[in-house]
Amino acid sequence: MGLNAGALRRVGVTVAQIWKDSDVSLEPLKGRKVAIIGYGSQGRAWALNIRDSGVDVVVGLRPGGKSWELATKDGFEPKPIPEAAKEGDVIAMLIPDMAQPEIYEKYVEPNLHEGNALVFAHGFNIHYGLIKPPKNVDVIMVAPKSPGPKVREAFLSGRGVPALVAVHQDYTGKAWDLVLALAKALGCTRAGVIKTTFKEETESDLIGEQTVLVGGLMELLKKGFENLVELGYQPEVAYFEAINEAKLIMDLIWQYGFYGMLLRVSDTAKYGGLTVGPKVIDEHVKENMKKASERVISGEFAKEWVEEYKKGMPTLKELMEKVKEHQAEKVGKELRKLMGLEE
Numbered sequence: 001m002g003l004n005a006g007a008l009r010r011v012g013v014t015v016a017q018i019w020k021d022s023d024v025s026l027e028p029l030k031g032r033k034v035a036i037i038g039y040g041s042q043g044r045a046w047a048l049n050i051r052d053s054g055v056d057v058v059v060g061l062r063p064g065g066k067s068w069e070l071a072t073k074d075g076f077e078p079k080p081i082p083e084a085a086k087e088g089d090v091i092a093m094l095i096p097d098m099a100q101p102e103i104y105e106k107y108v109e110p111n112l113h114e115g116n117a118l119v120f121a122h123g124f125n126i127h128y129g130l131i132k133p134p135k136n137v138d139v140i141m142v143a144p145k146s147p148g149p150k151v152r153e154a155f156l157s158g159r160g161v162p163a164l165v166a167v168h169q170d171y172t173g174k175a176w177d178l179v180l181a182l183a184k185a186l187g188c189t190r191a192g193v194i195k196t197t198f199k200e201e202t203e204s205d206l207i208g209e210q211t212v213l214v215g216g217l218m219e220l221l222k223k224g225f226e227n228l229v230e231l232g233y234q235p236e237v238a239y240f241e242a243i244n245e246a247k248l249i250m251d252l253i254w255q256y257g258f259y260g261m262l263l264r265v266s267d268t269a270k271y272g273g274l275t276v277g278p279k280v281i282d283e284h285v286k287e288n289m290k291k292a293s294e295r296v297i298s299g300e301f302a303k304e305w306v307e308e309y310k311k312g313m314p315t316l317k318e319l320m321e322k323v324k325e326h327q328a329e330k331v332g333k334e335l336r337k338l339m340g341l342e343e
């Protein structure tokens, strides 16, 4: 793989293979057409960023969906998925993970040709064997460590969001150059992309989103809000304290790290936070994280999620309704309007 030796960089105590923009060329995408299947959180960001990077893009969607309208408004001429898959020679599967196997089998695989590249933004279906591509194509992944809209926002701001890159199958012998070129077209090499495997990305992403990013964080903020309200404080005060300001603290951590954030809060907050925090989020939390991690690594979570999807996602729908009903949602909606935040 034509990797730039300069890509080896020390991150903490380990040496990760990290590429930055100057290490990577768009050349491997020259003359190729990227078919973006799906126009949702990731799909829209990918299609717009890759087009803005001067690469030919065709968007593949189910006719009559809301994405078709949005993609048209964005200046694309969407095509039905089989047509887009036939037209593109780099095909990015950017529809929900659970929808991918059927759509791949029906509309993508029959249109794959020797030397094509199949691209994923998350390794779930390849890692758990739910999609088994033919041997004569490249199978690669660019996994942005960011929600889709932020992939676009960062690209437009001249920055980028970091991503993980992996090659599952290198039929052409040029898969690594292609995956890095794609990461560059997405703007991710501006932040940095780290070499990984489908296994590491899939497991770490599932564990991270369950125990930290989506599951853990939301539960912490919800319980922090509930505790303040149960103590009799105004819900609006609880919202500003436990939820709205959490974003501002996270911004400081994002920009300056834990220590840099601490330098920017009061000494009272430093002392209280550092002495009490570990008693609230104690070792039991870590034990619970380990249990959740074991379910992912064993494949138990994947099996459960596939079964849930096949049943029409009743549990997910019920849990989403519960979130909608939470008092913090009602209070937050009004306060976000007051703050002029878009709804």
Ligand SMILES: NC(=O)C1=CN([C@@H]2O[C@H](COP(=O)(O)OP(=O)(O)OC[C@H]3O[C@@H](n4cnc5c(N)ncnc54)[C@H](OP(=O)(O)O)[C@@H]3O)[C@@H](O)[C@H]2O)C=CC1
Binding pocket: 038, 039, 040, 041, 042, 043, 061, 062, 064, 065, 066, 067, 068, 093, 094, 095, 096, 097, 099, 103, 121, 122, 143, 144, 145, 146, 147, 148, 149
């Ligand atoms: N969300 C994120 O930020 C991240 C997602 N990923 C990965 O990116 C991939 C895409 O995820 P994400 O962007 O969240 O997906 P979305 O849920 O946002 O995808 C919505 C898009 O998929 C289309 N779609 C949904 N179901 C079907 C179907 N059955 N047949 C055809 N089209 C369908 C929708 O079309 P329509 O309008 O017609 O309904 C819409 O265009 C996944 O592998 C995910 O794991 C990776 C990193 C972050």
Ligand SMILES: CC(=O)[C@](C)(O)C(=O)O
Binding pocket: 144, 145, 146, 147, 148, 205, 209, 213, 214
């Ligand atoms: C945004 C992101 O990377 C997540 C949480 O893993 C996802 O949406 O899949």
